[in-house]
Each structure stands twice: as structure tokens, then as C-alpha cells.
Amino acid sequence: xxxxxxxxxxxxxxxxxxxxxxxxxxxxxxxxxxxxxxxxxxxxxxxxxxxxxxxxxxxxxxxxxxxxxxxxxxxxxxxxxxxxxxxxxxxxxxxxxxxxxxxxxxxxxxxxxxxxxxxxxxxxxxxxxxxxxxxxxxxxxxxxxxxxxxxxxxxxxxxxxxxxxxxxxxxxxxxxxxxxxxxxxxxxxxxxxxxxxxxxxxxxxxxxxxxxxxxxxxxxxxxxxxxxxxxxxxxxxxxxxxxxxxxxxxxxxxxxxxxxxxxxxxxxxxxxxxxxxxxxxxxxxxxxxxxxxxxxxxxxxxxxxxxxxxxxxxxxxxxxxxxxxxxxxx
Amino acid sequence: xxxxxxxxxxxxxxxxxxxxxxxxxxxxxxxxxxxxxxxxxxxxxxxxxxxxxxxxxxxxxxxxxxxxxxxxxxxxxxxxxxxxxxxxxxxxxxxxxxxxxxxxxxxxxxxxxxxxxxxxxxxxxxxxxxxxxxxxxxxxxxxxxxxxxxxxxxxxxxxxxxxxxxxxxxxxxxxxxxxxxxxxxxxxxxxxxxxxxxxxxxxxxxxxxxxxxxxxxxxxxxxxxxxxxxxxxxxxxxxxxxxxxxxxxxxxxxxxxxxxxxxxxxxxxxxxxxxxxxxxxxxxxxxxxxxxxxxxxxxxxxxxxxxxxxxxxxxxxxxxxxxxxxxxxxxxxxxxxxxx
Numbered sequence: 087x088x089x090x091x092x093x094x095x096x097x098x099x100x101x102x103x104x105x106x107x108x109x110x111x112x113x114x115x116x117x118x119x120x121x122x123x124x125x126x127x128x129x130x131x132x133x134x135x136x137x138x139x140x141x142x143x144x145x146x147x148x149x150x151x152x153x154x155x156x157x158x159x160x161x162x163x164x165x166x167x168x169x170x171x172x173x174x175x176x177x178x179x180x181x182x183x184x185x186x187x188x189x190x191x192x193x194x195x196x197x198x199x200x201x202x203x204x205x206x207x208x209x210x211x212x213x214x215x216x217x218x219x220x221x222x223x224x225x226x227x228x229x230x231x232x233x234x235x236x237x238x239x240x241x242x243x244x245x246x247x248x249x250x251x252x253x254x255x256x257x258x259x260x261x262x263x264x265x266x267x268x269x270x271x272x273x274x275x276x277x278x279x280x281x282x283x284x285x286x287x288x289x290x291x292x293x294x295x296x297x298x299x300x301x302x303x304x305x306x307x308x309x310x311x312x313x314x315x316x317x318x319x320x321x322x323x324x325x326x327x328x329x330x331x332x333x334x335x336x337x338x339x340x341x342x343x344x345x346x347x348x349x350x351x352x353x354x355x356x357x358x359x360x361x362x363x364x365x366x367x368x369x370x371x372x373x374x375x376x377x378x379x380x381x382x383x384x385x386x387x388x389x390x391x392x393x394x395x396x397x398x399x400x401x402x403x404x405x406x407x408x409x410x411x412x413x414x415x416x
Numbered sequence: 417x418x419x420x421x422x423x424x425x426x427x428x429x430x431x432x433x434x435x436x437x438x439x440x441x442x443x444x445x446x447x448x449x450x451x452x453x454x455x456x457x458x459x460x461x462x463x464x465x466x467x468x469x470x471x472x473x474x475x476x477x478x479x480x481x482x483x484x485x486x487x488x489x490x491x492x493x494x495x496x497x498x499x500x501x502x503x504x505x506x507x508x509x510x511x512x513x514x515x516x517x518x519x520x521x522x523x524x525x526x527x528x529x530x531x532x533x534x535x536x537x538x539x540x541x542x543x544x545x546x547x548x549x550x551x552x553x554x555x556x557x558x559x560x561x562x563x564x565x566x567x568x569x570x571x572x573x574x575x576x577x578x579x580x581x582x583x584x585x586x587x588x589x590x591x592x593x594x595x596x597x598x599x600x601x602x603x604x605x606x607x608x609x610x611x612x613x614x615x616x617x618x619x620x621x622x623x624x625x626x627x628x629x630x631x632x633x634x635x636x637x638x639x640x641x642x643x644x645x646x647x648x649x650x651x652x653x654x655x656x657x658x659x660x661x662x663x664x665x666x667x668x669x670x671x672x673x674x675x676x677x678x679x680x681x682x683x684x685x686x687x688x689x690x691x692x693x694x695x696x697x698x699x700x701x702x703x704x705x706x707x708x709x710x711x712x713x714x715x716x717x718x719x720x721x722x723x724x725x726x727x728x729x730x731x732x733x734x735x736x737x738x739x740x741x742x743x744x745x746x747x748x749x750x751x752x753x754x755x756x
């Protein structure tokens with residue numbers, strides 16, 4: 087990575103405000119145009135309404151999953167291929183607690199978040215810190231190894247049978263003729279809350295300031311007394327804790343399998359690149375764009391996989407705006 | 417590069433020594449399938465397929481310095497081109513192999529051109545290669561042209577035929593063909609590295625700005641390396657279909673395939689001529705060892721009888737250990753010690 091492309095968790099800096107706003111508006115207009123065309127060409131408007139609602143709710147979930155990843159990518163410059171595996175681990179913890187103790191799925195947050203935080207800390211401190219500053223692919227290969235280890239340990243010990251951890255009283259809420267599951271609406275709300283919480287931690291606390299300092303210039307941060315290795319561990323742990331929270335929150339409506347995480351890893355990377363790496367609100371916005379792209383893609387190209395348009399958007403974003411749709415100009 | 421043959425990773429001073437080594441190893445390996453029991457023969461063929469994939473990946477990512485996380489794209493193009501031509505048109509797999517290599521090289525050129533045109537580097541380049549491989553997987557899964565998710569079965573023929581690349585079960589033919597392909601891939605890599613183009617490629621990897629300032633076109637040599645790497649990996653795919661007689665979108669384009677192309681080189685030594693071969697010898701037998709272990713597990717592991725996943729856990733652990741403890745890989749570390 088060249089020096090000028092170094093990732094930085096953006097300050098709440100609204101310098102390029104007009105440009106960012108223009109790009110956000112362009113994306114919004116494109117989405118609105120796509121929805122309008124869909125309404126005009128499709129016979130049943132309710133199909134489109136359902137696609138839009140599902141797209142927004144799924145998009146919120148994607149944003150939720152991508153938040154931890156964008157933090158890790160932005161601050162540590164690590165392509166964390168294990169993010170989905172952490173998510174799957176949290177889902178299995180949730181399932182285990184629900185199945186064994188009969189607790190409410192959301193109560194599992196009290197276990198999954200601290201557990202994943204601790205795991206993230208240990209992995210960064212014990213393994214990844216040794217590879218920091220080395221070639222980029224070394225960190226990628228380590229997280230790949232971690233991901234394969236977690237997935238296959240789940241497969242080995244728990245088997246490949248899909249599980250579920252349904253939310254008690256989960257039902258379909260009617261919205262404009264379409265429907266939205268309570269669990270998805272709650273996950274969406276949690277995504278907003280988590281984005282807010284992360285934003286506050288990063289911008290309003292000493293630790294957050296240290297994280298941003300390390301992201302901007304690790305050596306400079308070290309000179310002013312920041313324990314960089316500790317901040318690395320803390321950031322990675324925060325990222326995995328987010329995966330823990332996301333895993334528990336999506337457990338009620340996701341199919342819980344050892345390989346569930348793979349799909350989320352891919353989508354989360356798309357969202358991170360789209361939102362700009364290290365950009366937490368960007369992750370939420372990117373998640374919404376991807377959620378809607380996927381659903382509208384399903385409306386326009388019924389025979390194709392909904393992921394295909396997502397990858398097209400991904401490749402375009404990589405080529406044209408690798409710093410993210412909503413970031414500054416690097 | 418003043419000293420011919422003294423390039424890093426070429427493993428030694430002698431210019432002809434590597435060719436001699438290839439010939440010698442082949443001579444030793446040729447009788448191998450005649451003495452191995454059938455089950456071990458299958459392991460040996462798997463080792464050779466791993467080696468071929470690893471050699472392809474290593475050329476682009478080790479010697480070319482462009483980390484690919486999407487070699488499944490080339491493997492899959494090779495596999496599907498061969499399968500499609502054979503099943504739909506009855507064309508010999510050898511011609512399918514050549515056609516697949518040409519297509520894979522063209523696809524590599526396309527990805528490379530776009531990536532370098534838009535100056536993708538590091539993580540972004542790796543993610544782009546991954547995205548292209550996944551796109552091909554999704555297209556293959558949903559396209560009637562290639563039988564959607566069902567994929568292809570290779571039609572059985574009567575008897576055995578080298579031209580149709582089909583031999584009876586347990587015949588040493590598959591092993592010999594794979595051995596010849598691996599030997600050819602090692603030889604091609606060696607010749608490429610010794611050539612002018614190969615040296616420019618390494619110069620561009622080590623310092624792109626310096627190489628460009630001396631008039632070396634970075635784009636040109638990067639593209640050349642990518643195309644060659646893609647072609648070699650596609651041959652592995654084409655052979656894979658002939659050997660296992662089946663292919664579907666996940667087996668051809670899945671993320672696991674990309675990982676399997678990376679592992680041999682990382683374990684044996686990234687950017688060394690023999691690294692991927694050494695890594696493949698380590699990796700190939702792993703899944704058989706664990707399968708045997710779990711079929712008749714010792715007391716302590718009895719609850720895991722018949723479960724899957726242990727082999728992948730082992731090579732994942734091996735991967736982490738290698739990256740942290742021996743970043744130059746088994747062969748790379750040894751070669752470096754010996755040069756001292």
C-alpha cells in the first residue's frame with residue numbers, strides 16, 4: 087500500500103463535505119431511480135416494496151457485520167478473512183445458550199460479546215502482532231488460517247447440521263402491504279445503535295483518540311506515548327466483539343452452520359470497500375447500498391444469483407473509488 | 417543480476433542443475449505408481465495436482481509479487497473449458513487443456529489490465545482477484561451453457577486412451593501424465609525466470625519505480641507473468657476434471673480452490689522454484705492421514721469418529737505456524753541455510 091493510500095479512521099472532518107454529499111446524493115438518486123424503474127416495469131408493486139424493505143433491513147445487518155471489519159481494516163490494515171468465522175462462532179454460542187439454558191437469544195449478548203472480545207485480544211496479541219509490519223499477505227494468511235480453524239472446529243465438534251435460535255414471539259410486521267420480521271427490525275435498530283456507540287468511542291474517548299492516532303501514524307503515536315501493540319490488540323478485540331454482537335443479533339433469522347460466516351465475510355468486505363475502510367458510518371451506508379443492490383438485482387435479474395450484482399458493484403468500487411464512496415480523496 | 421542462476425529462490429549456482437534435478441526426480445518418480453498400492457497412488461496424484469496449482473500461483477504471487485486470492489478463476493476456467501469441449505463437442509482433453517490455458521491467460525490479462533490500469537495494490541488487488549473468481553462461480557452456477565449447479569460428468573470410454581486422457585481405475589497413466597505436467601511447469605517456471613522477461617519481472621517486483629526508471633514496462637511484465645501463471649493453473653483444473661471425472665461450480669471456482677493454490681507455495685516457500693512442490697508433498701497426504709485417523713479413532717477422539725474438518729484444521733494450523741515461524745517456507749529456509 088502506498089503511503090498516500092494509508093487508511094485513516096476519518097476524523098469527524100467535514101472538510102470535503104460538499105463532495106461527499108454530492109456522492110451520497112448520486113448514490114441515493116441511483117437507488118431511487120432503480121426503485122422507480124422497478125415499480126414501472128414490474129407487474130406487482132408489492133414485490134418491489136418487499137424487495138426495498140428486505141433490502142433496507144438486510145442492508146442494516148450487512149452494515150452491522152461490516153462495522154467490526156472496517157475498524158480492523160482501517161486501523162490495522164489487516165484483511166481479516168476470519169471475520170465471518172467470528173460471526174459464526176457467536177451464532178453457535180447463541181444457539182448453545184438458547185438450546186442448553188433456554189435463555190432469550192438476546193441474553194446471549196452478555197456472553198458472546200465478552201467472549202469474542204477476549205478471543206480477538208488473544209489472537210491479535212499472540213499471533214497477529216508478530217506479523218504486523220511484515221508483508222501484507224502474512225496477516226491475510228494468518229486470518230485465513232484462523233478462519234479455517236474456527237469453521238472446521240465447529241464442523242468437527244458440532245457437525246454440519248443447520249441450527250436455529252428463533253426469537254420468542256418473532257412475527258411478520260405489516261409495512262405498506264409488505265412484511266418485515268420483528269427480529270430483522272430489531273437487528274436493524276441494533277446496527278444503528280452500535281454504529282453510534284462505536285462512533286462515540288472513536289471520537290469522544292481517550293482510547294478512541296489513541297486508536298485514531300495509531301491508524302494515522304503508528305510511529306508518531308508511539309512517540310507520544312501510545313502503547314501501539316496494546317491499541318492493536320484492543321482494536322482487533324473491538325472488531326471481533328462487534329462480530330460477536332452481530333452474530334447474536336442475526337442468529338434468530340440466520341441459518342446457523344459452520345460455514346455461515348463465509349458469505350458474510352464476502353459481503354462485509356464489499357461493504358467495507360464501498361463505505362471506505364475505517365469509516366463506521368460509511369459501513370452502515372455501504373451496507374444499505376449492498377442490501378438494496380442485492381434485492382433489486384433479484385427483481386431485475388430473477389434467474390441470476392443475487393450476489394452477482396453485488397460483486398459487480400464491488401469490482402466497480404475497487405477500480406473507481408477504492409477509498410470508498412463516502413470518504414475523502416485520500 | 418550479474419550472476420546467472422544466482423537469482424533468489426532459484427536454489428543454487430549451477431545454471432543447468434535445476435534441469436538436471438527435474439530429470440532426476442522424474443526418473444525416480446516414474447516407477448512409483450508400479451509399487452504404490454492404489455490408495456497411495458491417488459494421494460500421489462493429488463500431490464501432483466496441488467503442486468501444479470501451487471506452481472501457477474507462485475509464479476504470479478511469489479515471483480511476480482502480486483498476491484492473488486482468486487486463482488480458482490483460472491483453475492475453474494481450465495476445468496470447465498476442458499469439460500465443456502469434451503462433453504458437448506467430444507474434443508480431446510489435451511486440446512481442451514490448451515484452449516483452457518489460452519482462455520485462462522486471456523482472463524488473467526483482463527483482470528491484470530484492469531487492476532493495474534486502476535492501480536490496485538496489496539489488499540485491494542487480492543480482494544479484486546477474489547471477487548472475479550466468485551463472479552465466475554456465480555455465473556457458472558446460474559448459466560445453462562455449463563449445466564448450472566450440476567456441472568459435468570466426464571463420459572466413460574471403453575478401455576484406455578492417452579488421447580482421451582482416460583485410463584482404467586488404478587492405472588499408473590494418470591500419475592505419469594500429472595508428473596509430466598508438473599515437470600513441464602517446473603521447467604517453464606525455470607526457463608521463464610532465466611529469461612530476460614523473468615528477470616525484468618523480478619526487478620519490477622523488487623522495486624517497480626527503479627525498474628520503470630530504467631525503461632522496463634512494469635505493466636507489460638506483470639501482465640505476462642499473470643497470463644503464464646493463469647495458464648499453468650488452468651492446466652491443473654483441466655487435469656483435475658479428467659482425473660476425478662466430475663466438476664461443478666464449487667469444485668472449480670470455490671474459494672477453497674484459491675486457498676489450495678496458495679497453501680503449497682506458502683508451506684514450501686513463496687518465490688522459490690521448488691517450494692510449491694515441497695509444500696504439495698506435505699499437504700497432499702494430510703487429508704488421508706486424518707481420514708484414516710477418524711475412521712478408527714483412538715479412545716480419546718472416539719466422539720469424532722466419521723467427522724469431517726480435522727484435515728483442514730491441521731493445514732490451517734500449519735499455515736499459521738509457517739507464516740509466523742518460517743515465513744520463507746520449508747524449502748526456502750533450507751535453501752537459504754545451505755547458501756549460508
